Amino acid sequence: MIKIENISKSFDGVSVLENLNLYIRENEFLTLLGPSGCGKTTLLRILGGFEEPDTGRILFEGKDISLLAPNKRPLNTVFQKDTLFYHMSVADNIAFGLKIKGQTKSYIQDKVHYALHLVGLDGFGERFPDSLSGGQAQRIQIARAIVNEPKVLLLDEPLSALDLKLRQDMQYELIRLKEELGITFIYVTHDQEEALTMSDTIVVMNGGRIQQIGTPEDIYNEPQNAFVADFIGDGNIFDAIMIRDRLVQLLGAEFECVDTGFGEMNPVDVIIRPEDVELVSPEEGTITGVVTSVIFKGVHYEMDVLAHNYHWMAHSTKMAPEGSPVGIRIDPFNIQVMHKPIREDQETLVNE
Amino acid sequence: MNRIRRQRPALLAGPYLLWSVAFTLIPLVLIFWFGMTDADNHFTWSNLAAIGNSDNLKALALALLLAAIATVLCLLLAYPIALILAGLKSGKSALIAMLFILPMWMNFLLRTIAWQNLLEHNGVINTILKALHLPELILINTPGAVILGMVYNFLPFMILPLYTVISKIDREVVMAARDLGANSWQTFARITLPLSKPGIISGITMVFVPALTTFVITDLLGGGKIQLIGNTIEQEFIQGSSWHVGSGLSIVLMVFVIASMALIAKYDPQGTGTVIGGQR
């Protein structure tokens, strides 16, 4: 439906987006996920027509829309900031796009009513934006966009200003809204949990480049580089050596794995998720260590195991007491081998 | 602790209070005293009623008319300038804003006398016209010259509040309007213009009031041929006719100023335009 081709953008000589290529399917919930400053908003602005790319073009249903003015594009944006029109009532805000298009009064009234209902703010039409809470303002922004029946809705971190509880509620509401409207969502967030819960497809970005595109499961279970592994969920990340197909050496010990095609005696990165670290008796373990801390997390225990000079993070429903010697075993299937970063943006974030 | 905090601001306001008592309150009381009494210190309405005299009425009407025209012209000139200034990158706009504000640092009289030299019968413009063998123009001592003087002198007071308010309008709010389908003209009419209303209102106030009461501009560029209410009052005081009538007319003029501000305030229910740039 939308094809982004070779988009690059730099500000004052600093590159913000580098040669981006992306395909967005109809009716998809696609999330752009990445740390703050990685270029998500810039990409969204290029899609919306507020920023001109230095190179590349955007195709919408096969037509090049790169040169169209924002008001001519078949998409609407929900901005990161509160951009409601404070000199108009909530109803007039929502009606703005419809009035511009010259719709009839009764049509506009129905639409405004319907949109307010969709976002759960029936009866708010007569209020003014300065009487709304952050969450309500954000929902009115969404209502203001969707009354125009865009084929694609761009949402720039629409929930980032809300507190946790409201954010979770709104996540479900947005998913419901998308089902009801049957339109494509391009959603921007820096919150990996939000991305994992809501999306059909996640595009992980860092340093203005796409790191990985895939379903939430793909991204979580098979990260393609250390950055993705580190950014999505918790993980134990190792400098390792691929001895040969299906055998990897990390922390001086050899582990069986299922990955092939990384060559022989090649340096690689390995990620093992905490829930995949099996704590067994020392005799049964591939390597052995000592539990150094235990935290109860509700559903599971989070344990820190010092083994071969590395602090392993392990999640388990069974608790091994602090100070006890344990063995560590990993199912070959749960060892994810990745190529070494060839660029800075593929490396783990230093301060995380 | 609490008491100290409360007393400090009061103390700091002291000099200003002293100033306003000495230079605003006392003169005001004096004007009311003179305005409501005759030469024998008896109470009278006659000084106020002097406005009913046909010459004075004409001077007031002309002042209202010229001030209104000058204000509208200032608004029409200043708005595009403010819009351009606000759209520029911050470094550049500060520089160019300076260019517009610079004349304000020059003495008001000097600037107006400069215009007098330009417009005079054998002034700069007519000299050039003569040199080019073009017919000479009557420029000085016309209502047009007075309006020009008003616009020239008061334009910065229109630009400044407009610029302040427009540059505070969030770029993303404007983007949002474009995103919802408005073209640039619709975005201006429905978003930028209404959001800049506080600036328009304070600009109008800051131009209309001094233009309505001016006598210097009329003296220099109207050459005694254009008589505004400000000139009438000035003459009552300076040429020694009557401080009582002068004060009476001042009170009437004050009522007009207050009425026009009230009228403006009606279009600005939140009172945001009363302070320069006081947006929301």
Ligand SMILES: Nc1ncnc2c1ncn2[C@@H]1O[C@H](COP(=O)(O)OP(=O)(O)O)[C@@H](O)[C@H]1O
């Ligand atoms: N208009 C602009 N001028 C200069 N630099 C900009 C501009 N917009 C964004 N940037 C820079 O581009 C980078 C990416 O910004 P942005 O796309 O907003 O990131 P994100 O939305 O992922 O946090 C940032 O380093 C930001 O400072």
Ligand SMILES: [Mg+2]
């Ligand atoms: Mg952003």
